[in-house]
Amino acid sequence: MLRAWSADRVRSAERDLMAGLEEGELMARAAQGLAEVCSARLHQRGGTRVVVLAGPGNNGADALYAAAHLADEGFACVAVQGDWPLAVGEPAAWLAAGVPVLSGDDDWATPLSEADLVLDGVLGIGGRPGLPAEAVAWVDAVPPDAYVVAVDLPSGQDPAGEQAQDGGVYADETVTFAVAKPVHVLPATESAVGRLTVVDIGLELEGPADVERLDFADVADLWPVPHASDDKYSRGVLGVVAGGEDYTGAPVLCCTAAVGAGLGMLRYVGTPAPTGLVRAAVPEVVIGDGRVQAWVVGPGLDTTSRARGSKAQLDVARAALASDLPVLVDAGGLDLVKGRREAPTLLTPHAGELARLLSRLDPDAGETTREQVTGAPLAHARRAASLTGATVLLKGATTLVVPPEGTVRSQADAPAWTATAGAGDVLAGVCGALLAAGLSPLDAGSLGALVHGVAADRANPGGPVRALALAHAVPGTVAHLLTR
Ligand SMILES: NC(=O)C1=CN([C@@H]2O[C@H](COP(=O)(O)OP(=O)(O)OC[C@H]3O[C@@H](n4cnc5c(N)ncnc54)[C@H](OP(=O)(O)O)[C@@H]3O)[C@@H](O)[C@H]2O)[C@@H](O)CC1
Ligand SMILES: Nc1ncnc2c1ncn2[C@@H]1O[C@H](COP(=O)(O)OP(=O)(O)O)[C@@H](O)[C@H]1O
Ligand SMILES: [K+]
Numbered sequence: 001m002l003r004a005w006s007a008d009r010v011r012s013a014e015r016d017l018m019a020g021l022e023e024g025e026l027m028a029r030a031a032q033g034l035a036e037v038c039s040a041r042l043h044q045r046g047g048t049r050v051v052v053l054a055g056p057g058n059n060g061a062d063a064l065y066a067a068a069h070l071a072d073e074g075f076a077c078v079a080v081q082g083d084w085p086l087a088v089g090e091p092a093a094w095l096a097a098g099v100p101v102l103s104g105d106d107d108w109a110t111p112l113s114e115a116d117l118v119l120d121g122v123l124g125i126g127g128r129p130g131l132p133a134e135a136v137a138w139v140d141a142v143p144p145d146a147y148v149v150a151v152d153l154p155s156g157q158d159p160a161g162e163q164a165q166d167g168g169v170y171a172d173e174t175v176t177f178a179v180a181k182p183v184h185v186l187p188a189t190e191s192a193v194g195r196l197t198v199v200d201i202g203l204e205l206e207g208p209a210d211v212e213r214l215d216f217a218d219v220a221d222l223w224p225v226p227h228a229s230d231d232k233y234s235r236g237v238l239g240v241v242a243g244g245e246d247y248t249g250a251p252v253l254c255c256t257a258a259v260g261a262g263l264g265m266l267r268y269v270g271t272p273a274p275t276g277l278v279r280a281a282v283p284e285v286v287i288g289d290g291r292v293q294a295w296v297v298g299p300g301l302d303t304t305s306r307a308r309g310s311k312a313q314l315d316v317a318r319a320a321l322a323s324d325l326p327v328l329v330d331a332g333g334l335d336l337v338k339g340r341r342e343a344p345t346l347l348t349p350h351a352g353e354l355a356r357l358l359s360r361l362d363p364d365a366g367e368t369t370r371e372q373v374t375g376a377p378l379a380h381a382r383r384a385a386s387l388t389g390a391t392v393l394l395k396g397a398t399t400l401v402v403p404p405e406g407t408v409r410s411q412a413d414a415p416a417w418t419a420t421a422g423a424g425d426v427l428a429g430v431c432g433a434l435l436a437a438g439l440s441p442l443d444a445g446s447l448g449a450l451v452h453g454v455a456a457d458r459a460n461p462g463g464p465v466r467a468l469a470l471a472h473a474v475p476g477t478v479a480h481l482l483t484r
Contacts, residue, residue: 001218003209004180007125007159013205026201030177031065033199037175041147047116052079053138055122061088063121063151071098080108082134104134115146120169122155129165131156139169150174153183154192161186164375178203182211185410187377187398212409214450219481222447224437235264236436239292241317243274243300245307250300250425253467255282257429260474267292269316271309295320296432298333299425326435330428345390346441348428354380354394361387391441401445409446413453422467427452451477
């Protein structure tokens with residue numbers, strides 16, 4: 001499991017550790033680790049020229065100390081400084097250490113245009129979202145083929161990972177210290193981070209993290225593997241209320257994925273057309289209402305339909321929501337959510353669906369737009385979790401899973417090819433199967449998102465993936481992750 005801690009938690013752990021260390025020791029360790037990573041990349045990529053973008057705080061100091069190590073190794077290093085004093089050392093001292101520091105009046109554009117590696121030390125965890133004006137010009141001038149290493153985090157991005165920011169650094173790699181921070185794993189900012197490397201500086205953090213990310217090793221701990229004593233009922237039966245006369249594909253995708261994830265049994269409740277298709281495509285499915293351990297309500301469900309069978313189907317959907325069973329609510333089913341539910345509940349909206357849900361459930365707060373949700377995904381998911389008492393899984397390149405209280409999970413396992421119609425129906429099936437097996441909404445959502453993302457990749461590594469292929473890749477992916 002990857003754990004991320006907020007800047008405040010990191011700073012307070014740092015204070016405790018520093019009390020027993022010589023002044024500057026932590027920064028020295030950070031700079032040493034950073035220099036080692038940069039040196040390795042320069043050797044791998046065959047470059048020799050390094051430009052440091054040096055900000056006013058300790059982040060700039062980390063980058064300058066790392067550059068001094070790189071200069072010792074023989075790399076050609078130059079730093080650019082804005083209209084601020086450096087946090088550590090005067091330009092003359094850095095020059096003596098092999099790192100000439102250029103100011104805004106010097107010609108910084110030429111060395112930057114020739115850089116093989118750019119070390120972004122403009123802002124770290126003390127930064128507010130957005131870049132100082134000088135740094136905007138530097139970032140614009142970074143040559144496209146230079147390898148950009150962000151120190152601690154890509155400057156200009158929100159260290160808390162809460163707000164998306166236009167502009168700011170987009171790094172090829174981010175070298176952070178001790179532990180990951182929310183900026184590295186939350187959806188508003190993760191796309192700017194690139195490859196994440198965590199350098200050990202001897203700082204340990206304890207207690208619950210602010211954000212967790214499941215990795216492959218967690219699958220074996222969490223996945224519900226049947227025992228010899230199990231039968232199909234003890235493994236968990238899932239009910240799926242999905243599809244309608246106009247939306248016939250969603251239930252096929254959802255049921256294919258749920259059965260493939262290893263259910264004891266699946267009961268499907270639909271209208272005539274999708275029922276026929278589910279019967280044909282997923283012969284394991286039992287048609288009709290009955291006793292289940294959890295429900296999936298919503299993929300392809302049109303709550304306004306007057307087609308034959310719709311009313312009876314909606315009655316089952318409403319009864320599921322009124323029951324004390326775990327329910328996953330997706331897509332059209334979200335329109336049936338009226339407020340708090342006490343039983344375990346997992347809502348799985350994408351950004352547009354979350355905006356619609358919030359606008360309806362919290363009209364006093366005014367209309368919520370999709371852009372507002374993508375600009376501040378965590379805050380909006382938290383609001384929905386607190387209004388409904390449910391765990392909210394907000395889909396996207398980085399999928400957030402936000403329980404009503406406690407540590408948030410974030411998964412980013414899927415290739416961008418996964419952004420394809422029907423992929424969400426598959427996710428609902430996988431997560432629903434896990435709810436039926438007794439997992440909490442938090443575990444079902446995050447583990448389901450991980451397996452879904454890996455299945456998308458395995459369905460056609462490096463190329464396009466259709467949702468049905470993703471669903472068919474689920475059983476093999478589970479086996480792969482359990483036996484690796
Ligand atoms: N803690 C640890 O464990 C370790 C920490 N280490 C390192 O320390 C780094 C944190 O250093 P830091 O606290 O000096 O903050 P940092 O981000 O460099 O700069 C803050 C300065 O920028 C300014 N400023 C802010 N936003 C701005 C904006 N948008 N536009 C313009 N200016 C802005 C702000 O000014 P002000 O708020 O006064 O306006 C202040 O002067 C951390 O990321 C890591 O690299 C490691 O060495 C060892 C272990
Ligand atoms: N850029 C992306 N990279 C990776 N995965 C993505 C990306 N965009 C969307 N996804 C994933 O694709 C799925 C899309 O689901 P959804 O929007 O509900 O589609 P549908 O309703 O058509 O099934 C979700 O699992 C989401 O996390
Ligand atoms: K930085």
